[in-house]
Amino acid sequence: MKRLFLVPLLVALAWAADVRVVDAQRASRVTLTVVDVAGGRAYLSPGEASGVTRGSEIVVGRRPFRVVGVTAQYAVVELGTQTLAVGDQARLAEVGEVEAAHDPTVHVGAAQPIVAYQGQWPDATLPADEQSPDPVPLGATGGNRRYDAAFSTSGTVVAPLSGSAQPIFRGDLRARVYAEPFDGLPLWVRGDVAGQLWVADDLDQRQGGNARPYLRVRELAVGYGSDTSSDFYGALGRLRYAASGLGQLDGLRLRTPSFSGFTVGAFGGFVPDPRSGIPDFQTQRFGLEMAYRDATAEWRPQISLVAHGSLFRGTIDERRLNAQVQFYPGAIRLGGAVELSLHDPDNQWHVGAFEVSAANVDASVRVDDFDIGVRLDLRRPERSLWLASMLPRTWLCSVVPMAGNVDEPCSGADDTRGSATLDTGVRIEDVSLRAGATYVQYAADSSLTQLGGYASTRVSRLFVEGLRADVFVSGNTGTLVDSLSGRVGVGVVVIPEVLDFGAHYRLAWNAYRADPEGWLQHAAGGTLTVVPFPELSIYLLGEGITSRDYAVLLVSLNVTARPWR
Numbered sequence: 001m002k003r004l005f006l007v008p009l010l011v012a013l014a015w016a017a018d019v020r021v022v023d024a025q026r027a028s029r030v031t032l033t034v035v036d037v038a039g040g041r042a043y044l045s046p047g048e049a050s051g052v053t054r055g056s057e058i059v060v061g062r063r064p065f066r067v068v069g070v071t072a073q074y075a076v077v078e079l080g081t082q083t084l085a086v087g088d089q090a091r092l093a094e095v096g097e098v099e100a101a102h103d104p105t106v107h108v109g110a111a112q113p114i115v116a117y118q119g120q121w122p123d124a125t126l127p128a129d130e131q132s133p134d135p136v137p138l139g140a141t142g143g144n145r146r147y148d149a150a151f152s153t154s155g156t157v158v159a160p161l162s163g164s165a166q167p168i169f170r171g172d173l174r175a176r177v178y179a180e181p182f183d184g185l186p187l188w189v190r191g192d193v194a195g196q197l198w199v200a201d202d203l204d205q206r207q208g209g210n211a212r213p214y215l216r217v218r219e220l221a222v223g224y225g226s227d228t229s230s231d232f233y234g235a236l237g238r239l240r241y242a243a244s245g246l247g248q249l250d251g252l253r254l255r256t257p258s259f260s261g262f263t264v265g266a267f268g269g270f271v272p273d274p275r276s277g278i279p280d281f282q283t284q285r286f287g288l289e290m291a292y293r294d295a296t297a298e299w300r301p302q303i304s305l306v307a308h309g310s311l312f313r314g315t316i317d318e319r320r321l322n323a324q325v326q327f328y329p330g331a332i333r334l335g336g337a338v339e340l341s342l343h344d345p346d347n348q349w350h351v352g353a354f355e356v357s358a359a360n361v362d363a364s365v366r367v368d369d370f371d372i373g374v375r376l377d378l379r380r381p382e383r384s385l386w387l388a389s390m391l392p393r394t395w396l397c398s399v400v401p402m403a404g405n406v407d408e409p410c411s412g413a414d415d416t417r418g419s420a421t422l423d424t425g426v427r428i429e430d431v432s433l434r435a436g437a438t439y440v441q442y443a444a445d446s447s448l449t450q451l452g453g454y455a456s457t458r459v460s461r462l463f464v465e466g467l468r469a470d471v472f473v474s475g476n477t478g479t480l481v482d483s484l485s486g487r488v489g490v491g492v493v494v495i496p497e498v499l500d501f502g503a504h505y506r507l508a509w510n511a512y513r514a515d516p517e518g519w520l521q522h523a524a525g526g527t528l529t530v531v532p533f534p535e536l537s538i539y540l541l542g543e544g545i546t547s548r549d550y551a552v553l554l555v556s557l558n559v560t561a562r563p564w565r
Helices: 002-028
Strands: 031-038 041-045 057-060 063-070 075-078 089-092 147-160 168-179 187-199 215-224 233-239 249-255 262-272 279-293 302-312 315-327 332-342 354-367 370-379 417-428 431-442 450-459 467-477 481-495 499-512 515-533 536-546 551-561
Antiparallel strands (some): 147 168, 147 551, 262 279, 354 370, 431 450, 450 467
């Protein structure tokens, strides 16, 4: 009877032994692949998940190896004096295939010195080093790019609080629109038009009456293509600029597509009256522009050459050649420009037939939160028959002083004005510091030398988030007035990106050269900025100014709406 109880036990033992044999046969059929070799070891996959354990024997060809380490995905074997290559195939040794004479203690081996791992892994290649995306011009990043509009209204009141002067008000309503009505066709319409109104009891007695038109058209044109693209470009109407370095034009501007970065353009039309903005058909301007731009080059050069001339009341007037260059090597910007003017030999300004009327160089660099820029500028009066019809002669040349109310002739003296400007700034956490200076020298009269400078500090987070403070000081010495002023201000963000309030106080000392004692000027005011939603912004400024001989209240309001922002 007892023997009958042994039968189930023997059956269970036989079943377990058969399972172990089956598992061993399955494991022996597992194929492992060498995925890496480094530091005298080989790394194979798969690992423990396929039945490989620490101490298991594997066979590569007929060469046995012992597994000294294992993870779920990888197994590690010591190579000793043998070698393996990435991609070699291995399998688990079958029972009895490898003599079991090994020491049952698994020997991991001595730790490898760090030098043994040098050069095992290649240096990683940064993705940016293998990419060369095409540069694209910066522009709107959201919204409807085919349509854009900004409508604004502003009003300013200057109300004297003492004396007999009358208050004056200026208000305007301005619309700036851009539209591409046809999808897929770069045909556009662009306008910048403002209606303005001046109100004062003595407006007709104030100077500058012909410079206060009811309608001001800065731009109103139809065109094809983009001025920043490499494709064909054309525009017709009132253009904001005729070419690089030239202002408004009532006419036509064309430019060829880019050929290896080179473009050729032409323009022609009438010059609007700068005071009233009305087209002046007695003044015509025309010219050619050649340009080169390569945004993919290391220095990103931008070079333009403009040859242009003008006619005034049927007579040849301006004949000029303008050249501009700009380079952007990394964080540095380098630029320069020169203007050459050609005059008649017997011109009324008594200058040579060939004149460098303007030249400048400038450079700036930004390194992290620090930036610095410098500019050197040489300039002579802009001489033309067109300007001579609107400005006193002293604006166009140095004159010979003469007694009486006579038209003083030009002296032909060197009336070059040279200037140098330095501007620098740095940001240290919540504090921004800026400083700059300007020096102006006149070749004809050293007594006209001017020197000015400023320094400012802003703390964007003063004690608590949303509270800021700023300090600004400036000084200037010139031919007529010397001044020194300081300004302190505080501001608070009541609701982030919605409501902001600021207040300031300014103290200035001014002195005429003829009255060196000088006088003090006080000014205090505040600003309120409200942005109820991104498409609408409201800005209000109020300031009171007092001095020894006047007191004035200034109030200004600006409201801007941009429906397609």
